[in-house]
Amino acid sequence: MFVDCHTHVFHPRIAEKAKMKLAEHYKLFCHCKGTPDDLLLRAGRAGIDHCVALCAATSALQVRPCNAYAGYLQHNYPRITAFGSIHPDCTDWKQQLDWLRSTGVHGIKLHPDFQHFWLNDPRLYPIFEEAQRDFIFMIHIGDSLPPEKNPSCPYKMAAILDDFPHLNVVAAHLGGFRQWSYALDALAGRDVWMDTSSCMKEISDDTLKAILKKHPRDRLVFGTDYPIMDPQDEIDALQKRTRFSDNEIDEILANGTHLLFG
Template identity: 45%
Template sequence: MTYDIHTHAYHPKIAHKVIAQLEDHYGIPPVGDGRIEDLLAKAEAGGIDRVVVHSAATSPAQVIPANNWAIGLERDHPRVRAFGTLHPDYPDIEPELARLEAAGISGIKLHADFQGFRLDDRRLWPIFEMLSGRFAVMLHVGDVVPPEKNNSCPKKVAAIHRDFPDLTIIAAHMGGYQHWKWALEHLIGQDVYIDTSSTLEFIDDATLKAIYHRHPRERILFGSDYPLFDPGVERVRLRERLGLTDADMELALTAAGELLARYGRGG
């Protein structure tokens, strides 16, 4: 079973607004309209069997609606695995985690930059303790802002990993969007997962190859970051940029299945 570990899909009432916000923030014209139907069509055309869909609550009040959306995607679309989300100011985290577990949700997405906190905010430490051994955690990492001023840099993720060795971390964007030299310094080679999303368009060949060859292959997961990029196009680009063998490519596309099977439901 092949997976795209990093995608997004939005409620049809707000998809067009989110697409406009993404283009304004990143300066990248999205390749899709953000609807789940468009994502699944593009994934199928690219030979991807399953997609993992992420959302992030930008306020405590959005936690329940965002997680309802994730639960509904899991329920209504057999090819979708959805991660829930949390916010450090949400007051009832443990009951919400129990609700997500009961629905078969495998993971939690945190996007510190969009959600308005720092990954070294100690309010997160009790949350990471609750998540350890129960959910995989997808962390957005990096931005054009230098690490010391950025909410989510590789060094902060490495500190979380040190303090919570049983927490399954996926550091998005090859360990840090535009922070790849710091990812090499702080994250690459450790037993955290990384994904390939929103990387191939921007990273130079030498850095890309250094990350790939220094990190455990079974912890490098294919991700596209749809609707910013097309899963099929990114699949071809990954293979060509790194000169991957069939076996290497198969591992990047399938390793997420084993990870998801540990939490919630895989397959």
């Protein structure tokens, strides 16, 4: 089964507004509609069988509705695995984790830059401790700021892996969006998943080659960052930039099955 491990979908009522926010922050054009039906249509055209849809609450007040939407996606779209959200300002985070478990949602998306906290916030540690047994964490890493000024960075992620060696983590964007040299230093080769989303247009050839040489291919998963990118376009870009064979690309597309279902 081929899996897109990094997508974002929104209710049709807010999809356009959410897309504009994404485009404004990253100075990118969103190529797709941002709805579940559009995602699955485009994924199917690209030969992708299953998608991970990520939800991230930008405040504690949004955690509950965000997780409710994740539960809705999980139960109404068999080809989607939904990831819920948590926030260090959320005082009832234990109840939220229990609620996610009860609805069959076993993934959590953290995006410190959008959620307005730092990845090394000590309030996250009890959440990691409680959730590490049965949740997958998809964590956004990196931005244009240097690590010491960036809420998320490869070094902060590496420190969490040191403290929680059994945490099941996907370090998004090959471990550090626009911080790939730091990702090569701090995360490549470690026991952590990396996804390929939003990398192929910006990462340098030398750094991409170095990360792929150092990090095992069976710990790479495919991601598009839909609606920013179309799935077929990202498959084509991945093959062009990595020069992987068809079989090697298929391996990366299939790794998401091992991530999600063991």
